[in-house]
Amino acid sequence: MILVRNRLKGMNNPPESAAASATNVSKIYGHDDSEVRALDDVTIQFEKGHFSAIMGPSGSGKSTLMHCMAGLDSLTTGSVSINGIDLGGLSDKALTQLRREQIGFIFQAFNLIPTLNAKENIVLPLSLGGLKGDASWIENVIDAIGLRDRLEHRPSELSGGQQQRVAVARALASKPAIIFADEPTGNLDSKTGGEVLGFMRRAVTDLGQTIVMVTHDAVAASYADRIVFLKDGKIAGEMFEPTPDRVLDYLKHLGE
């Protein structure tokens, strides 16, 4: 019931600007002979309330794109904005605050602070900002990940899948404008991976959140509404309403 209401609320919002957008972004690592062009003039937008996936061969620039859009890495040229805020020219402090309040993160591994329990990890970005957050929202999230009986446990006492679910809950806790996930299921077996992906899907569909996920797994990508393909640091194509078979086909074609 609550989930439905939230979803309606999300739908009633007038369509605003994109949750995140990159304009003519290039990223060059190293210099002179050892120069690597990880991103080459990329322009892309991620809409609010969508679950997007970024795919591409290894080394195609997926992670770099994500890091640049999330304000973790600097751009060589171009601009990035989150929820309408241009990241260029923001101080380290302002950027940190933006990450804390507007962006959620889910990494492939080592997502949680080992000295804090699950609950403390979930509310960590809020606590760091000295905020309490929306208590009922947080309760919803906790119920949704189904780990209410594990809240007092430290990460070392949780399974890999449970740890990733806690990480997803943390990313959601502050109701960020956008969540970036870099191969969130890369370390999980397909069953637990499926659980985590299903939960991310519900977060978008039922809770109205926005997620951008990097993955190289066609099945994982098929949970998304839209897939962006990268190759050699450039956008190589897009696919909406993907299925695993179509994705595999496309990748084969992309590899040629």
Added chain:
Amino acid sequence: MLRLSLKMTLARKGRLFLTSLAIILGTGFLAGTYIFSDTLNSTFDRLFSDVFKDVDAYVRSSSFVEAEFGGEQRGSAPISALETVLSVPGVKDAAPDVQGYARIIGKDGKPIGADNGPPTFGGIASASVAGLWNIEEGRLPVGPTEMVMDKATAKAGKFALGDTVRINAQSGSREFAMVGIVNYGDVSSPGGATFALFDQPTASEFLLKPGFVDAFLVQGDGTVSDEQLTSAINAALSPADKLETITGAQITQETQDQIGAVLSFLTLFLTAFSFIALGIGCFVIYNVFSITTAQRLKENALLRAIGANKRQVVVAMMVEALIIGLLGSALGFLSGIGLSRGLSAMLNAFGIELPTTGLTIQTNRIVLTMIVGTVITILSAILPALRAGRVPPLAALRDTALENVGSVKRRVTIGVVAMLLGAGAITATAAGASNILLGIGVLLVFAGVLIIGPGIAKPVALSLGRPIEKLRGVTGAMARQNAARNPKRTARTAAPVLIGVALVTAMTVFAASVRSEVRTAIGDQFQGDYIVSSANRQFGGLAPSLAPELAAIPGVAQATGLGFTSVNLDGSGKFVLIIDPATASGLITFNMVQGDQSKLSANGILVSDTRALAKGWTIGSTIDVAMVDGTKKIVTVEGTFASSGFGGSYVVNRAFFEGTLNNLFDTNIYIRLVDGANSDQVYDALFGATTDKGLGTLQSRDEFIDAESGQINQILGLIYGLLGLSIIIAIVGIVITLLLSVFERRREIGLLRAIGMTRSQVRTTVRWESVITSMFGAIVGVVLGVVMGFVLILILADSGASAFSLPIAGTIWILVLSFIVGVLAAVYPARRATKVDIMQSIATT
């Protein structure tokens, strides 16, 4: 494998340097102590071989009294014996010599030189070639109103020929005309001492006793050896004069030895502190190696997997320890050169002025420092290295290095047993066992606490962190958890702080208790309105004639002097207090158990009740006494008094010394004003007769009590200063541990930064972890220190446990400073933590 481990060690230069720092500071202190005392020794050795350079034989009184606290007081030689000495064949010339106390008063009215600095001598300037002095300017002094002084003092005091100079000595305060400036061979003033010189009759009368000198300096004509000359003089001397002759070499050696004995005490004192610093350095090294062992689990497991055997892994660690030990001690020795200057400056600041010229660096000291430093480093690294060797080839690959605390119960049991054994040993000392047992006891108690440490580190760190968590929210919570997550590491890091704080606290408690004991004792013993005191302790003081002079000032009702000297009492040298019973009553009050202090006769003695009990003396017992000049007397016990924890155990009448050659100085003169006297006026008159002439310090009773009880603060300050280096090593220990922890947790820090932790929050987390760690050490240290201070008082104070007083403010200061130490230690590691590269730490490879 050797080349590999060398390479691995050198690859981590930063860590290598920091780890070495612990050893550099420890060995630096040791080397500094060595260099300082060697320099001091050689300065004095050179000084005295200069002094006696031209002396072939030395004639002096054969009777002397060993002073209770080292050194000796010797009788005098009648000037009449000079004729006899001069008549001995082989003697070219002989000069009478006096080494008395004479304080030159500067043109500003202040005495020249420090009270407990280099001695202020009075002596004889004569034309004899055997004399020590050469005229540089003017002429020799003749008659009772002329003097000359050494060139350095003349320069320092801006004195010129023809000046009138005031000089205070045993026979009072007089003015002289300065007629010359003298040189001491090629030295203008040996060792910072000041010299006021007179003709022989004036020197004898003003400084000693008319007709007597301290010695004759004899120069041979070169026809016989010094030994032959010495025995010829000995044979010629009249037995009645009680004189002996030794060679110039012997008197040089004897003087050097006497000074050496005093200096060796100082060296021992400093060495003790340098070993404390080294011990704390040991802990830091042990901690660093333990942490690196845990952090290098992967590396070592890999080495084992690719075929290195246990021994090779251990050797690799030991090579690193060897490099750190050698490097650290070498740099330590170099820094010791600077530190020796620092020590000299520090002792100076605390009123111990010692002349040092040049720098004496002995090769064997370099070798010793290197050996001590290297051996200590290697010993500290053995346990962690063995642990590294035990890493199985397929060790679990972990992200953070955890060290097992093992059974807490076993730890606490062993620790408590060690502490109980230690407490037992200390109690035995209190009951009279040897002091070695005290040392063992203290070490055992420390060991016990350090063994228990890791067992209690977690709960203590958690509860210390609770208020920080309340105050600081999530950063505080993380600091708290970080401090508690690795109890062994936290305990080991806190250990140096613990040891340092325990020692500082024990000293503070002890000093506070002694201070309050001294206050009560002085307050009880001395009444009156004003006190003139001299800071001289072993050499010189106020002329005995001063007290009657002050008593004669209008408005002064009563003035009495308290003097001291050494006599041979019941077979050994003893320090005795001298009073004038007639004028003392009501001003100096001994807490009499039996007898009446005011009825002390010329041949009577008052003895402390503890001494009387030990010796079985009662009223009427007789005691044999010998004076410095060999005069033998028998005194009768006329009273016993309660020991007061300070002051002497024996009190005699000034009249007792009538007609003997004992040096008599007063240390203090106690003054009572006439009731209703104009105290300002009387004070001015008293001031004019004393402090204004450079004669002691005039103080009210309260001022005096404050000053006396405050003297312990000087010693305390010196001890604080010497413990300072240990505290710095403890800080270095915290810095290294935090750096290693930051390095180890860089992924965690990167993650935190990614999800929104600001740089200043990262700093806060590291800072509070550091504070929790240092406060853990400080709180346990304070508790231990208070207990140790209590035990010290129990053992050392005359009035026992009742003297114990807890210095609340001092203890709070120690805790506040430990807090600051924690904050300071975190500065650099926290900065490093904020520089952690987010991208690198979240990279998924």
